[in-house]
Amino acid sequence: MGLLSSVIVVFVLVALAVSVGVVARIDRPDGEWGTRLRSRWVMGVPWGTFVVVGFVLAVYLFVQGGWAHWRDPVVLPFRAWSYLYPTGLLTAGFSHASPGHLTGNLTGTLVLSPLAEYAWGHFPQERGSESFGSWQRNPWVRALVVYPAAVVAVGVLTALFSIGAVIGFSGVVFAFAGFALVRYPLTTVVAVLGGQRFFSLLYDVLRDPVLVQGASPSPPSPPWWAGIAIQGHAFGLFVGFLLGVAVFYRRTDRPSALRLWLGVLLFAVAKNLWAVYWYLGNDEYVLYRGVGLALVVGLAVIVALALDVTERDFDAFTLRTGAVTVLVVVAAVMTGPAVYSNLTTVSDSSVPGEGAVEVEGYHVTYAEDVRNELIPVVDVGPLSQQTNVSSSGVIVVNQDRSIWYESVSAGRLAYTGYTRVRVGGVGWNADVGVNRDGWSAVGGGTAYRVFLRPPDGDWTLVHESDPVTAEPRLDGKNVSITSAGDSPYQIVVSQNGSVVGRDPVPRANDSVSIGGIEFVREERDGGGDRIYAVVGDTRVRVFAQETYR
Structure with a gap:
């Protein structure tokens, strides 16, 4: 700096x-500030929130290796891959994929957890109860043990009942929000819209107060809404709602139905809970935002009704108890698909492609148009069929950890040219290098190769594409370029389906004659050499070396 x-x-x-x-x-x-804070928190401090933040940060630094690799922690072994992999289930709710992922959830925690902790209170609220009457009612125990323990329980719960290989504390952050919305709906919305953004901006300013950035293209990536763990966030929110109803239905100081309805609606829209989408395969997604908005509006009404419930309503079935029942049923329904999707394992013949690199039980490989090899543990007829979603790119497989994962898509590797895949576990990590090179034919696609390099090893060829043919024809002949294994690419000249000649691509600023056509390679600054075909006075560009960003 x-x-x-x-x-x-x-x-x-x-x-x-x-x-x-x-x-x-x-x-x-x-006066007023101190009195209010000390009436809810020991010494007016949200001790439980600070313990939780410290715990989540410690997981990132010391379990995921963020202390040594702040920008690139170990991620794969700490996702919730399957019920057969308990390490992932226990750590996924508190682990993170990147510094931005971590700080985003920690800023959300610093904004929303104090609201939830304030609403709950360090001091017992039941009639006739006294602080320090027992260890369960001891304010310090409630602040430093009970509250953090409840947060950890919710974190494990969200990992258990979220669909897919989730990672992150966001399910708990949404549970904080659900709990706080029940008591302070509009304050929670203001905290989310303003408070979280303020802490995020403050972090960015302290890290990099002056930012110089130019325009640059972006690598292929899914639409922003496809990166939202919508079911996990919604499940966490419902857990917070139900905990809030359970704690506050005996209390008389409740927000009005209008404030609660408006708070839930604005929060759900602001946090993109309307973004209901589905993955179609091969980097295609569909967004059902109309359906999502209708669901959000219905949720706001149900929560407003549920919080209006009183002890007398439980003596008979009323509209209010019906709303509580709906919350419970919806939360239970959301767990059903999660249970089935998480009861998976990896098939025995699960490593696609050739020449996979093995590191401590991990197999890293490259393949295209292969089906996901995660299979259900329980046979439920048609539902037990393998997914028809195909994957292309760098794939990581670990049968012991129930991992089958497209770590880097083929499109992203074609954009960057090089990447590395970090595998590991508690206390260790290793990097596998991935490299792509290729030549594009004018009007005819790209011929390319993919290499992998294990830790402390050499590059190994694991994938070769099909040859590609340039659109221009010269003297009635077609010109193609093809991979030749570890050797340089070869130019192939053919006529009427028969090969006239072939030879390796010439060196930079050199030429080669094949089948009566001269091929001249011109070096370009920054890479991306060009190859021109020359016949008499005709000179045509036929191939270009791939460039990456």
Whole structure:
């Protein structure tokens, strides 16, 4: 960080401290602020939130190896792959895929967890109960043990009943939101829309106060809404709603139905819970946003009815108890597909492609148009058939951990040219290098190869594409380019279906004559050499070397 950046950081911190101090002086926190906070928290501090944040950060730093590799932690073994892999189930709810993933969830926690902790309170609220009357009612135990333990339980629960190989604390963050919405609906919305953005911006400013960035193309990636774990987020939100109803239905200080309905609706829209989508395969997705919005509106009504329930409503079935029943049933229904999808294992013949690299039980390979080899443990007729969704790219398989995963798509590798796949476990990690090279034929596709390199090993060829033919014809002949294994690419000249000649691609700024056609290779700065075919006075570009970003 340069001098200017350091000065800006100091200025921001001083400005923030002064502004908070001025507001605190005006409102005199020793009066109303202090009284309110100390009435709910021990010493007016959300101790449980700080314990939770410290725990999640410790998982990233010391379990996932983020201390040594902050920007590239170990991710694969800490996803919730299957019920047959308990390590993933126990760690997925507290692990993260990147620093941005971690900080996003931690800022959400810092904004929403104090609201939930304040609503619950360190001091018992039941009539006749006394603080320090027993260890269960001890405010310090409630703050430092009970609240964090409940959060950990919710984290494991969201991993158990979320569809797919989830990872991240976001299910718990949505549970915080659901619990807080039941008590402080509009405050929660303001916290989400403003508070979380403020903490995220503050983190970015402290890390990089001056950002210089130019325009650049982006690699192929799914639409933004396809990256949302919609079922996991919704399940966490429902868990928070149900916990909130269970805690607050005996209390009289409740928000109005309008405030609750509006709060749930605005929160659900702001957090994209309307983004109901489906994966069609081969990087295609469909978004049912009309259906999603209707579901969100219905959810807001149900929550408003459910919180209006009283103890007397449980003596008979009423509209209010019906709403509570709907919340329970919907939460239970969401667990059904998750249970089935997580009861999976990897088939015995699960490693596609050739020449896979093996590292401590992991097999890393490259293949195209192969079917996912995760299979259900329980045979349920047609549902037990393998998925018809095909995958193309770098695939990681580990039978002991029930992992079968497209780590890098073929399209993304074609864009970057090089990547690495990090595998590992608790206390160890290793990188497998992946490299692609290729030549594109004018109007005729690309011939390419993919190589893998194990840790402390050499590059190994694992995939070759089919030859490609350039669109231009010269002297009645077709020109093609093809991979030749570990040797240089070869140019093939053919006429009427018969090969006239073939030879390796010439070196940079050199030429070669094949079948009466001269091929000239011209070097270009930054890569992307061009090959021209010359016949007499005719000179045509036929091939271009792939370039990557």
